[in-house]
Amino acid sequence: MNSIQKIFAAFFMRSTGWTYSNLARLFMRLFVGMMLLQFGVRHLVNYNLLATTFPAVLGMSSETSLIVMIIIEVGCSALIMLGAFTRLMCIPPIIAMIVAEYYIVHDLVSNLPVYGLDSTDPGYLPIMFIGIYIYLLIAGPGKISFDYLMSIYFLSLEEKSEEEVLEDV
Numbered sequence: 556m557n558s559i560q561k562i563f564a565a566f567f568m569r570s571t572g573w574t575y576s577n578l579a580r581l582f583m584r585l586f587v588g589m590m591l592l593q594f595g596v597r598h599l600v601n602y603n604l605l606a607t608t609f610p611a612v613l614g615m616s617s618e619t620s621l622i623v624m625i626i627i628e629v630g631c632s633a634l635i636m637l638g639a640f641t642r643l644m645c646i647p648p649i650i651a652m653i654v655a656e657y658y659i660v661h662d663l664v665s666n667l668p669v670y671g672l673d674s675t676d677p678g679y680l681p682i683m684f685i686g687i688y689i690y691l692l693i694a695g696p697g698k699i700s701f702d703y704l705m706s707i708y709f710l711s712l713e714e715k716s717e718e719e720v721l722e723d724v
Contacts, residue, residue, distance in 0.1 A: 558710075559661040569583050576694075576697065576699035577698040577699050578697075578699065579656065579695055579697075579701075580691070580695070580696060580697030580699070581699040581700070583687065583690065583691060583694075584635050584638060584641065584691065584696060584697075584700070585638055586634055586687075587632075587684070587687045587688065587691070588632040588635045588636035589632070589636070590631070590684075591631070591648060591684065592628065592629060592632040592633070592636075593629025593631045594628050595624075595627075595629035595632060596626050596629070597622060597623055598624060598628065598654075599629065602625075604675055605621050606618045606621055609624070609645035609656065610659050612654050612658045612659070614656065622650060623651075627647045627648055627651045628648075628651075631644045631645075631648050632648075635691070635724050637700070637701050638696035638699065638700020638701045638703070639700070639701040639702060639717070640699070640701050640702065641691060641695060641702065642691070642692055642695060642696075642700055643702065645688045645689075645691050645692040646692070648684065648688050649685055649688045649692070652681040652682075652684045652685045652688070653681075655681045656681040656682060656685070659684050660696065
């Protein structure tokens with residue numbers, strides 16, 4: 556094996572064995588949290604204008620739909636960024652994005668002959684959010700989160716050693 560092959564072998568061996576999954580999950584939580592939070596802040600700032608024009612969905616009035624959406628966008632985003640109740644807090648945004656995709660976006664593109672997943676289609680953004688939230692739902696918050704700290708705390712109440720607690724987590 557020559558020196559270039561050794562360098563590539565060492566790089567690939569280290570990069571495959573040494574993962575940064577906790578850091579990646581933190582990044583994903585912060586990224587998706589900030590992305591959805593900006594929508595919530597915009598809705599909050601423009602509340603008076605949107606209260607009558609926001610789409611009424613699931614049998615709720617326009618204003619009630621807007622309030623529910625703001626709570627999901629601001630509240631769930633903040634908790635997801637902290638890593639608090641992460642898996643539980645991913646469920647409302649998933650539902651909100653499914654509703655946005657079906658009720659709101661579906662009406663906007665109903666005149667198009669073929670509905671495809673294209674970056675110019677209005678349905679592209681909700682589907683991306685759904686994918687990210689499903690990832691977080693499956694992967695969990697990681698060790699850089701409030702959930703991890705709480706799990707260590709609750710396991711420590713069982714009077715186990717630190718090694719046993721970390722082994723359980």
